[in-house]
Amino acid sequence: MQTLDELRERQKAILLEFKAREHKAEKIFAKIAEYEKEIAKLQRVLSTVLGIDGTLVAGKGSRPRAKQVAKRDVAVKHRGDGTSQKERVLSVLVKAGKPMNIPEIIEALQTEGYVFQAKKPVSALTVLLYGNKALFKKVQPGTFVAA
Numbered sequence: 001m002q003t004l005d006e007l008r009e010r011q012k013a014i015l016l017e018f019k020a021r022e023h024k025a026e027k028i029f030a031k032i033a034e035y036e037k038e039i040a041k042l043q044r045v046l047s048t049v050l051g052i053d054g055t056l057v058a059g060k061g062s063r064p065r066a067k068q069v070a071k072r073d074v075a076v077k078h079r080g081d082g083t084s085q086k087e088r089v090l091s092v093l094v095k096a097g098k099p100m101n102i103p104e105i106i107e108a109l110q111t112e113g114y115v116f117q118a119k120k121p122v123s124a125l126t127v128l129l130y131g132n133k134a135l136f137k138k139v140q141p142g143t144f145v146a147a
Helices: 004-049 066-078 085-096 102-111 121-131
Strands: 136-140 143-146
Touching: 085 102, 085 121, 085 136, 085 143, 102 121, 121 136
Parallel strands: none
Antiparallel strands: 136 143
């Protein structure tokens, strides 16, 4: 059986280790906060370069050539305009300016002409929203805003 002194020494060692881990965690959280600020800044810059609906603002970026426009028109007829589902959802949430639940987001995407590749859009969107906490902030269960 351990003596009382040994137990106290072990307790001190555990407390020191706990404080060291807590300090390390604080550093990690500070870095995460820095990265989140940088992401938010980059998102603001991106939204000023791109229109709210994802189109290029006049005078910004390069202009597509005639052949590229023709290819893009074909893509629009097939699945959309080439933007990812994540970009589309972010655009819908930014446009709305209010929290939206998953069925509302799906309806807004379909209104804009987005064609889901998944058989179950709700499941696909749920994975996307819950898996990208840097872009989408959950305000209630199943309800999100752009972060």
